[in-house]
Amino acid sequence: MHGLVFLTLCWILSPKADGSCTLPPLWTGDWYDSFYGQLTFPGTSKLAGWQVTSFASVITSWTCVSEDTTNNYLLFLGDQTVDFFGMPQNVFRCVKWIKITNNSFFYYARSDIEVNANNARVKVEAVDSAVTSWSTASYCNPTSAPGPEEYHMLIKKGSESLAKQWCPVPLLGTFNYVHNDGTTESCASDSQMTACPSWTTIQFDYTKCSKTQAFSQEGSVYCVNTITEGDNYYTALYNPGVVNTVYQRFTCYVISETSSGFYVSDSPGICEAGQTSTVNATDGSGVLTLNRTRK
Numbered sequence: 460m461h462g463l464v465f466l467t468l469c470w471i472l473s474p475k476a477d478g479s480c481t482l483p484p485l486w487t488g489d490w491y492d493s494f495y496g497q498l499t500f501p502g503t504s505k506l507a508g509w510q511v512t513s514f515a516s517v518i519t520s521w522t523c524v525s526e527d528t529t530n531n532y533l534l535f536l537g538d539q540t541v542d543f544f545g546m547p548q549n550v551f552r553c554v555k556w557i558k559i560t561n562n563s564f565f566y567y568a569r570s571d572i573e574v575n576a577n578n579a580r581v582k583v584e585a586v587d588s589a590v591t592s593w594s595t596a597s598y599c600n601p602t603s604a605p606g607p608e609e610y611h612m613l614i615k616k617g618s619e620s621l622a623k624q625w626c627p628v629p630l631l632g633t634f635n636y637v638h639n640d641g642t643t644e645s646c647a648s649d650s651q652m653t654a655c656p657s658w659t660t661i662q663f664d665y666t667k668c669s670k671t672q673a674f675s676q677e678g679s680v681y682c683v684n685t686i687t688e689g690d691n692y693y694t695a696l697y698n699p700g701v702v703n704t705v706y707q708r709f710t711c712y713v714i715s716e717t718s719s720g721f722y723v724s725d726s727p728g729i730c731e732a733g734q735t736s737t738v739n740a741t742d743g744s745g746v747l748t749l750n751r752t753r754k
């Protein structure tokens with residue numbers, strides 16, 4: 460009798476136990492991840508669309524196996540295993556999620572960079588059939604946690620315009636810019652970029668300078684999230700226009716406006732780890748130098 464009461468109490472008092480996981484109900488459906496492209500959450504604990512390759516094995520679908528509801532950590536285990544010379548390996552990916560709106564979230568992958576998985580933040584570990592549960596305490600605490608710029612956006616497919624947020628303060632105005640790809644300067648004679656009048660959408664005037672900006676064919680992108688640290692603004696842009704191999708659905712802008720100048724660097728998808736405003740990102744189109752022409 461006492462034992463039963465005690466067990467019941469423990470069950471009621473314990474936080475959401477490791478070994479079970481329920482994804483946020485709002486996630487059910489199709490989303491765009493700013494790195495992985497389209498994701499599908501069929502509901503409860505499954506995710507399809509994070510494609511991770513390791514030792515020529517490909518993981519495409521995942522199951523959330525435990526969570527920490529205090530920190531918003533979700534620990535996913537790949538539904539497929541990696542074949543490492545005949546020894547099957549599990550692949551884990553822990554994320555910490557943050558809500559922006561019902562239709563937009565962002566997250567950090569709380570796993571170390573795995574060189575044997577194309578530098579994805581995942582943990583690859585030999586399958587031990589005796590182990591059937593995994594804790595966020597041991598799988599969500601990487602040695603080198605992601606920097607503030609390394610976030611991924613999640614935007615609900617079909618509700619993209621509901622994800623618009625104010626652009627970062629330095630971009631609330633109208634500007635001239637010079638674009639430098641490392642070798643060539645463009646747009647020095649005439650250009651215009653503005654966040655007016657919406658304050659949530661950046662428009663480039665391609666009639667003044669036709670050089671593609673923000674990987675947008677139409678020259679129009681939504682601001683959907685900004686994280687600041689020190690002098691840097693890490694802004695995620697969403698392209699509601701044409702998307703193909705040239706024009707990207709997401710672009711990261713790293714922005715800084717200090718006494719030494721006003722700079723923006725771009726990178727398709729998520730920000731590069733360590734990306735700065737004054738240096739061309741490895742996969743970027745270059746650096747913009749801005750001048751404000753109107754507040």
Ligand SMILES: *[C@@H]1O[C@H](CO)[C@@H](O)[C@H](O)[C@H]1NC(C)=O
Pocket residue numbers: 485561
């Ligand atoms: C967000 O979703 C919750 C749960 O479905 C709902 O109650 C709420 O009204 C929604 N908020 C907005 C702004 O749509």
Ligand SMILES: *[C@@H]1O[C@H](CO)[C@@H](O)[C@H](O)[C@H]1NC(C)=O
Pocket residue numbers: 635636637748749750
């Ligand atoms: C910004 O203004 C300064 C001073 O007028 C000028 O020298 C510089 O070329 C301008 N830069 C851009 C990007 O338009």
Ligand SMILES: *[C@@H]1O[C@H](CO)[C@@H](O)[C@H](O)[C@H]1NC(C)=O
Pocket residue numbers: 640641642739740741742743744745
């Ligand atoms: C900057 O990026 C562009 C586009 O990827 C590339 O062509 C150029 O070589 C890069 N420049 C430098 C200095 O890295």
